[in-house]
Amino acid sequence: DGGITQSPKYLFRKEGQNVTLSCEQNLNHDAMYWYRQDPGQGLRLIYYSQIVNDFQKGDIAEGYSVSREKKESFPLTVTSAQKNPTAFYLCASIVFGGAGNTIYFGEGSWLTVV
């Protein structure tokens, strides 16, 4: 089945560590996104990529990094510079062209700082 796969579902990070969240899609979608969700909050955009080897900062990019070496993959690295990384992270993708394109989301990854 086509979809977006995020891994791991749960991740624990020690202070000073970098961790990477994986996002893979087999929908042949052009654009991919990373959102952060805090309890009781809406989603805030971290980074997005519209084509391979190109990405743009979202509203809260500080302390995060991404890469887009393949169309189907958009990993997110949470660096030690992110001071409050505990949150729920959601990856999404969309195809360009046509009207009414729906965005698809993965099941999310929980990151906790220990």
Added chain:
Amino acid sequence: KQEVTQIPAALSVPEGENLVLNCSFTDSAIYNLQWFRQDPGKGLTSLLLIQSSQREQTSGRLNASLDKSSGRSTLYIAASQPGDSATYLCAVREVGGTSYGKLTFGQGTILTVHP
């Protein structure tokens, strides 16, 4: 900067009631508006998508309307069921350019339908 607000923040209703969730946005230059459902600890599932040129969309017991000029959308749920309990989020998609496909989300409405 686009801002999206959802009212109410939480809603608790008895089964069978019809209910309305509200979403407002500050910049009317949108490509479309989507309503999503999110179950606890899960990703988002798209419910309805309304293009900027449309007034409403319907799917089963759900009806979403859009008044772009006033920056408002409503999600109407008919004959609510306990299985409708979830967080409902609206999001607007910006028009073209480098922000293509970028969605701005509201904070969501937590809906509880009790038997």
